[in-house]
Amino acid sequence: MAKVLILTLGSRGDVQPYVALGAALVGRGHRVTLSTGQGFDDLIAEHGLSPAPLSVDMQALMATSDVRAAMTSRTGWLRAFRATQALMQRQLDDLWTVARALAPDVIVYHPKAFIAPYLARALGAAAVPSFLQPAFVATSSFPNPLVRLPDVGAFGNRLSHRAMRAAMRLGYGLLLRKWLPRHGEVAAQPRLDVFRGYHPSGGPVPRLHAHSGCLVPKPSDWGADDRVTGYWFLTRRSNWQVPAELAAFLAAGAPPVYVGFGSMPAVDAERTAAIVLGALKRTGTRAVLAKGWGGLAAATHTTDSQSADIQIVESVPHDWLFPKCRAVVHHGGAGTTHEGLRWGCPTLVCPLFGDQPFWGRRVERAGAGPPALPLKHLSLDGLSAALLALQSQSFRKRAEALGAEIRSDSGAAGAADLVEAVWSDSEGAIPEKAIP
Numbered sequence: 001m002a003k004v005l006i007l008t009l010g011s012r013g014d015v016q017p018y019v020a021l022g023a024a025l026v027g028r029g030h031r032v033t034l035s036t037g038q039g040f041d042d043l044i045a046e047h048g049l050s051p052a053p054l055s056v057d058m059q060a061l062m063a064t065s066d067v068r069a070a071m072t073s074r075t076g077w078l079r080a081f082r083a084t085q086a087l088m089q090r091q092l093d094d095l096w097t098v099a100r101a102l103a104p105d106v107i108v109y110h111p112k113a114f115i116a117p118y119l120a121r122a123l124g125a126a127a128v129p130s131f132l133q134p135a136f137v138a139t140s141s142f143p144n145p146l147v148r149l150p151d152v153g154a155f156g157n158r159l160s161h162r163a164m165r166a167a168m169r170l171g172y173g174l175l176l177r178k179w180l181p182r183h184g185e186v187a188a189q190p191r192l193d194v195f196r197g198y199h200p201s202g203g204p205v206p207r208l209h210a211h212s213g214c215l216v217p218k219p220s221d222w223g224a225d226d227r228v229t230g231y232w233f234l235t236r237r238s239n240w241q242v243p244a245e246l247a248a249f250l251a252a253g254a255p256p257v258y259v260g261f262g263s264m265p266a267v268d269a270e271r272t273a274a275i276v277l278g279a280l281k282r283t284g285t286r287a288v289l290a291k292g293w294g295g296l297a298a299a300t301h302t303t304d305s306q307s308a309d310i311q312i313v314e315s316v317p318h319d320w321l322f323p324k325c326r327a328v329v330h331h332g333g334a335g336t337t338h339e340g341l342r343w344g345c346p347t348l349v350c351p352l353f354g355d356q357p358f359w360g361r362r363v364e365r366a367g368a369g370p371p372a373l374p375l376k377h378l379s380l381d382g383l384s385a386a387l388l389a390l391q392s393q394s395f396r397k398r399a400e401a402l403g404a405e406i407r408s409d410s411g412a413a414g415a416a417d418l419v420e421a422v423w424s425d426s427e428g429a430i431p432e433k434a435i436p
Contacts, residue, residue, distance in 0.1 A: 002423040005104035005125075006034040006049075007095060007113035009056075013262060013333040014110060015040050017132060017210055017232035017412075021108065023047040024416035035098045046237055052102070054094040056087060085175075092179045096186065099123060106423050108208070111136055114172040115179070117198035122186045126422045127198040130208035130415070132334045133355040136195050137207065137226055138162055139219035145358035165195075199422070206418045212338060214405035215362045227418060230409020231338040236317045246288070249311040253286055255326040256311070257387065258340075260290030261350065261375065262331050272296065272378060279383035280310060288325070290315055319343075327390040331375065332356035332363075341368060342407060344400035346390045350375045350383075367398035 004025055008018045015036050022032040026048040034044045035052035044051040092115050099107065099119040107127045109116035120127035129136070135145040138161035140154035147160050172194065180188040192198060197205040209218075209228045218228045250256070259276055273296055280287050286309045289296050296312075318339040322328060328340035332349035337359040340347045347369040349360030360372025370389040373382050389395070410417075 002030045002105045002420070003102060004030055004032045004419065004423075005052075005099060005102050005107045006032065006109070007099075007107060007116055008034070008036050008110035009054075009091070009112040010037075010110070011262070012040070012043075013335045014112070014132070015043070016234050017335060018108070018110070018130075019044055019047050019049060020232040020234040020412040021130075021210075021415050021419075022049040023234070024412040025419060028416065028420065030420075033098070033102055033104070035095065047234070052098045054091055054098075056091055056094075085178075088175055089179055092175065095119065096183060106419055108419060111168075111195065114194040115176065117192040117194055117196075118176075118180070118186050118188075120198045121192065121200075124200055126200065126205055128205050128208060128419060128422055129195055129197045130210060132210050133358070134209060134211060134216050134219075135161075135164065135355060135358075136168075137209075137222055138165065139221050141219040141221070142216070145355040148357050150361075205422055208415050208418060210411075210415065211334060212341075212402075212406045212409050214402055215338075215341070215359075215366060227414075229414040229418075230406065230411040231335065231342075232412040232415060233319065233339070233342070236319050240317060240320070242320070243313065243316075246311055246313055246316065249288070250324055253309070255324055256286040256288050257390065258288050258290070258321060258325045258328040258330070258345075259296070260292055260330055260336075261296060261352075262290075262292050262333050262336060268376075269296070272375065275378050275380050275383055277310070278380045279387055281307070282380070282384045283387045285309070285387050287311070288313060288316070288321065327395075329387075329390075332359040332372065334359060337363065338406060341366075341399055341402045344396070344403035346392070346395035346399045348373065348386050348390055350378060352376065366402055367394065368402055369395055369399070 006018045006022050008014050018034060022034050025032050033050040033052050035054060038053050038057045041051040041053055095113060095115055096119060100123070103123055104125050107116045107120050107125055108130055109127060110130060117127040133145050138158055140158045143149040143152055143157045143160040144164040146164055149160055151157065180186060197207065199205050204225050206225050206227045209226060210232045211228065212230050213228045218226065276296065289310060289312045291312065291314055318336065322340055322343040322345055325345055327346045329348045329350065330336045330340065332351040334355065337347065337349065347363045349356065349363055349369070349372040351357040351360050351372055352375045357372060363369045364371050370386050373386055
């Protein structure tokens with residue numbers, strides 16, 4: 001039995017897939033601890049993992065003006081970075097406290113937990129990097145998903161990755177230069193590549209890419225250690241109860257459209273809610289609206305929401321709801337994008353920041369939905385036209401074909417194979433197995 005520590009930071013979309021990976025490892029008899037921000041202990045524990053919460057509350061943090069500004073501009077990102085320096089230093093302290101107490105055999109980490117290779121080296125453990133977006137290994141096949149660029153050719157695409165990587169190195173380098181001198185027990189030298197991971201033997205570890213190859217095929221210029229497993233879907237617990245009002249709504253008419261913007265606090269929640277409700281009314285669309293962390297919460301305060309064709313919910317497991325929907329409209333997080341397509345739903349992405357525009361382009365390129373509509377530029381006419389376009393049979397057929405491919409991915413089980421191989425192989429050489 002291995003002791004596995006999973007480190008991730010962010011919203012639910014940054015946590016849930018790691019719960020899925022942890023659950024796969026728990027099912028094989030391993031002891032798994034997942035450490036992340038506050039508010040996820042129940043989700044973690046109900047799937048058999050041990051929660052180790054950090055001191056940060058991500059929902060409260062994302063509601064601050066600095067972080068909201070970071071979602072819409074580069075200057076806002078810089079301002080947020082400066083404003084959260086003390087918080088990030090405290091997070092690093094928390095991560096070290098958790099890792100030292102557990103003394104894991106393997107650490108699986110999200111790039112936001114960039115200190116993981118240093119902690120692994122100090123503890124004699126292996127550190128396995130994992131990515132929910134193909135944004136951390138350079139390629140000429142597409143531009144970096146974290147920059148808003150169309151395909152600019154092989155040279156330009158690779159340059160965008162190098163530029164983003166340099167920016168990330170600068171950011172985490174500044175934090176490490178402040179943190180490491182305060183913790184002499186964690187060696188600062190030699191420097192480690194946080195995107196490559198660490199093995200005590202000096203051998204390689206796999207880099208886990210948790211996206212589907214049908215949306216982003218493995219680039220030819222990635223290495224053998226880069227493993228595209230498919231997305232890590234979390235299996236819903238059997239004791240989940242369907243809200244009675246939602247069950248009645250679904251039974252009362254045709255399959256609805258899902259509309260929800262997840263953990264994204266909208267730039268102007270009132271405006272966003274008014275546009276969404278207006279477009280649904282104009283097009284006669286039955287819909288389930290998920291309030292999330294703020295993007296559509298304002299919808300509950302408007303008279304347009306009082307309609308037999310609209311059902312507002314706090315949150316519902318996507319793997320239960322999406323098979324009952326005819327289309328999905330969302331912010332374009334990696335998890336929601338994969339989940340919607342997994343069930344053959346034509347998809348409209350309304351991105352706000354980060355990798356969300358990238359997934360919108362991937363959906364359009366795959367023929368599973370219309371062009372993305374940026375959330376901060378959403379209009380009544382634009383959303384109305386997109387809702388009508390989602391009824392296209394061509395979008396439906398392509399979404400269903402993609403769904404069949406996504407459901408065949410190895411996903412969390414394949415990633416668990418690779419984590420087990422890191423633990424069991426003392427030389428650090430990872431067998432190829434059946435994962436590309």
